[in-house]
Amino acid sequence: MKKMWRGFTYKSRKLRTVWIPIILPAVVLGVIFFLVTFNNVYTKTYDMERFSTARETIHSPITVVNEQETQRKTREIVQSVEDRYNVSAEITDEQVGYVEEIFDAIDMLEEEASGETGPVPDKEASTVTPPTTREKVLRLKEMLSGEITEVINDGIFYQLVEVDQEIRLKGKELFITALKEVLNSGVRVENLQSAIAEMNQRIKYSALDSSIKEPLNALSEFAVKENSFFDVEKTMEARKQAASRVEPVTIRAGEIIVREGQTITNEVYENLKLVGLLDKDRNIYPVIGLALLIMLVISLIAYEMSLLLKNKALDNGKIAFILLASILVIGIMKVVSLFDTPDGHLYLAVPAAMGVLLAKQLLNERFAIVLSMLYAVLGSIIFNSHIPGSLNMEAGIYFFFTQMAGIIFLINVKDRLAILKAGAGIAAINITVVLLFLFLSFENFAVGEVLSQAGYGIASAFLSAVLTIGLLPFFETGLGILSDAxxxxxxxxxxxxxxxxxxxxxxxxxxxxxxxxxxxxxxxxxxxxxxxxxxxxxxxxxxxxxxxxxxxxxxxxxxxxxxxxxxxxxxxxxxxxxxxxxxxxxxxxxxxxxxxxxxxxxxxxxxxxxxxxxxxxxxxxxxxxxxxxxxxxxxxxxxxxxxxxxxxxxxxxxxxxxxxxxxxxxxxxxxxxxxxxxxxxxxxxxxxxxxxxxxxxxxxxxxxxxxxxxxxxxxx
CATH class of the missing domain: 1.10.3210.10 (Hypothetical protein af1432)
Incomplete structure (x- = not known):
């Protein structure tokens, strides 16, 4: 029992020695980080009714797809897709063949009538009596297919037979050409009459003799026939493709849902409900996510502090420095973010490298690198334009590189001028990152914009170096931290x-x-x-x-x-x-x-x-x-x-x-x-x-x- 009690006492004493120099400061730092970044992830909710008036301009806190509106848009697009039809080439060739058959038969009939191919019944007769028009029509009907003679009126044959051969030939060429064009474009039941009318219009305004126009117009009603039929598979495929090309209706984070003074219509109300601005229960999730992130951050800091403690390099002064430097860097970020706009890019002027320049001199390089990563993550939250669920990756990347530049370029920490030299290196890296963002954006940018953002980067480097030089004696003397300087x-x-x-x-x-x-x-x-x-x-x-x-x-x-x-x-x-x-x-x-x-x-x-x-x-x-x-x-x-x-x-x-x-x-x-x-x-x-x-x-x-x-x- 005594051994167990001694073991318990030893473990309790060991826990207290860890709790005081590591866990307690880490928890304090975590609470401060949480309070600073809380309003960057917390979503304000509203209690409003349909058809009421908005008392303020409301922005969407998240990016979300409006499924209902997307379905409505898709339905409209699908309904607007025209039906797909198949044009039958067999029917087209068949109708053109019937027309050619009529004209070829008439030509052959004319040859017979001229006696070139017909027999001579009486050798003593000096002339041959030509057949009458009626006889020609009867003979023509015998020569033509039943599909033609059953439909076409004899009057059309009479008119075609009596037309001069040369005029008939021109009429044939024009009629067949027009017929092919009309049939190839597809003739459906609903546009059959319009197709016949189109044929008649072409004949009417052609240069043909008037004697051929009337029979050709009558022949159009026979020649123009339905040859285009509804295709279910092609129609469904076309509708499917049209639906796949519909862009989802998305409400972007930061997008204005309703402006101050506007009426809350059904559509606005549904959008507010969709993005969670009417649901108080959803507010807890971003807060939980932030708490988990802060736990990871302070766990890393606590681990690095434990390494210092293990090497007997951690004291109250260094603990106080970690707290003060972290609060100072994050506090500056927060203050600047209050004046920043999405297009302002004020984060470029934040002297983020100050903290790691001090940490490298007063702690060690490893701790400075860890802090640079953690400050970059927190900075990406602080500069997220108060849009829960989003991170300003440009700000995070910029903070990471500007801090790493400070750590790398601060080589000879035994010389205070080394801080100014490191500031020059930080400025060069800051300008490089600014140009990187501008070129990756693939947008047009003015020279003034480039100079402005580059100026912010130079100001960040200058402030980091000046603040480091100014604060270093304070931390050395006030906190009793021994630096190389x-x-x-x-x-x-x-x-x-x-x-x-x-x-x-x-x-x-x-x-x-x-x-x-x-x-x-x-x-x-x-x-x-x-x-x-x-x-x-x-x-x-x-x-x-x-x-x-x-x-x-x-x-x-x-x-x-x-x-x-x-x-x-x-x-x-x-x-x-x-x-x-x-x-x-x-x-x-x-x-x-x-x-x-x-x-x-x-x-x-x-x-x-x-x-x-x-x-x-x-x-x-x-x-x-x-x-x-x-x-x-x-x-x-x-x-x-x-x-x-x-x-x-x-x-x-x-x-x-x-x-x-x-x-x-x-x-x-x-x-x-x-x-x-x-x-x-x-x-x-x-x-x-x-x-x-x-x-x-x-x-x-x-x-x-x-x-x-x-x-x-x-x-x-």
Missing amino acids: KLLTLANPNQPLLKKILTEAPGTYHHSIMVANLSETACEAIGANGLLARVGAYYHDIGKTVRPHYFIENQLAIKNPHDFITPSQSAEIIISHPYDGADMLKKHKLPKEIIQIAMQHHGTTLLKFFYYKEKESNKIVSEDDFRYPGPRPQTKEAAIICICDSVEAAVRSLKEPTEEKIEEIVASIVTDRMMDGQLNECPITMRELEKIQLTICETLKGIFHSRIQYPLKEAK
Whole structure:
């Protein structure tokens, strides 16, 4: 039971340690994000009746297809499709053949009547009696098909037979040509008479002799016949194609449904109902969607904060920065969006890169990249023109690229001018994205529009750089966050504490410079903060200025004061210097990272010289009295300074520092720190220790390399 209780207590304590620095700030940030973006997704609903008057102009919050109106439109289009008919070529050829048969038969009858083909009955007769018209008609009817003679009146035959052959030939050509055109265009029951009338009109206004026109008009009633019949399959296919070409009737997001003062007609009322402006229950869904999005956003932020906490790089100042920077960036977006219009493109002027420029300097590059993505997503919601369910993808893409440009172009964060250089790079990327949008839109645009939007992009980059430079000291000082720019300021030799070391403990100053060089090189070899290690090494022995002559590097041409006091007194003086230094650093308000290095650079190591000296006269001496009280190094930088501090002092004591001796001393000190447990509380690995040992050796070999001994001048 006790074990279970202890386990529960441990888990509760662990949960509290996570809740306070991570979960609570993430929840606060999520609430703020939700409140800022709430009105961008929430749809206002209305309580109105048909035929009432609209009290305000109402826009559609969503894009939706009006199915009922689309069906009505489709029905009208389908009904307007004409019926499809098949023209029978067989009937056309048949009718033309009948007409040709009539004229060919008459021509043959004429040949017989002229005696060219007929027999001569009486050899003695000098002439042949020609047949009468009646006989010709009777003979013609014998020659023609029954389908013709049963329908055509004999009077038509009489008229055709009596017409001159040349006139009849011209009439035949015109009639057949006209007949083919009329029949090929299709003759249906309902337009049969109009087709006959068309034939008659062509005959009437032709240049034919009047003697042929009347029989041809009469012949039209026989020749023109129904040859076009309704085709069900073609008609259905035509209607189907027409229906497929109907564009859906769509109500676009942002489209005006009704203007202020207009009457709410049935159509308007149905549209309001369709887009959900009369249904209060539908309002909850966009809010749920926004809540889920905010949960994803703060989960990513919380995860990145947990990584910082795991690496012991998260403190209250950085938590406050994450909150303030996020609120500032999102707040600026929200304020600008209040004045933006769909065609205004004011989002181009938002200094969105400011947040990630600060984050890269005060946190790290990874966190800055994550924030750039999250700010871009939130920006696409904020600039959605208050249309629920829509995202302004142009704004989101623009915010992403302008922030990534800031992260990429801010290369040398040790130089404040680097921020202005990064601003120039951001401006170039912003202009490129603006041109990208204009060209992809495939619309005509004026030069003034291009210059205006490009100007917004330049203004965004300029404001991002200026605000970053202006806010950086505030976050560094007000929140106690240590940046590279701050470290560079502290590394200035004119800094009062560094001057104090130089003037009061010059040997310690030289020792600190050497430790700084070794520590920075070793930190950079394993990816730690080399600049922090350098500056921390500058100040790590500031406590020695309290009693500088009790430290051997400052004992120049004087006797060693430790020769006149007991080993325990010497140990007390030596052991106090890290904590004296920490008090001095706190008094001068130096960053806590520098203070911690000063306190931890000896860890809980043993003052072996004075311990064994005391043991010579006191056999029951306690080892704890000769150990530094700690704490042990908590960071990689503090651990490296701890090693380099001892290495520099040991190598400096060598009379002839060879490469073998240097490697032996470095290896022994690293092993001793490991065996003594001094590195147990810092996140340093064995592989990193190997790199540190190798780097320190290489650096020391470069410092203590062998020199050519120049010959002395001979005495004259």
